[in-house]
Amino acid sequence: MNEQELKILNNLVSGYFDFAEIQAMRRKPMYMKDYISQLDNILGSTGEKLLSDAGRITHEQAMNKALLEYKKYQTKTLSSVEKAYMETIKATQKVIDKKGSANE
Numbered sequence: 490m491n492e493q494e495l496k497i498l499n500n501l502v503s504g505y506f507d508f509a510e511i512q513a514m515r516r517k518p519m520y521m522k523d524y525i526s527q528l529d530n531i532l533g534s535t536g537e538k539l540l541s542d543a544g545r546i547t548h549e550q551a552m553n554k555a556l557l558e559y560k561k562y563q564t565k566t567l568s569s570v571e572k573a574y575m576e577t578i579k580a581t582q583k584v585i586d587k588k589g590s591a592n593e
Contacts, residue, residue: 505531 512519
């Protein structure tokens, strides 16, 4: 996501949470269907496209993508000590893999 998309998403989420907080302050009972309907209203009124079906991405594909993106994030946020530790683990794994290949 670029900075503008992130700002838009932040504003949408903030508005949604504000709505939920107001309903709680009014002690108005809300059910999941109510929150889904309100979310659809918010997204529709801002011109966002609504997902009307299950989509084309499987759960497994989504989880794999999330894991991949998290690993990218993680490598950017490791401290120098953590990076050195991870490199040691990778090097050790390569040695283990080579020994395993030689024994086959």
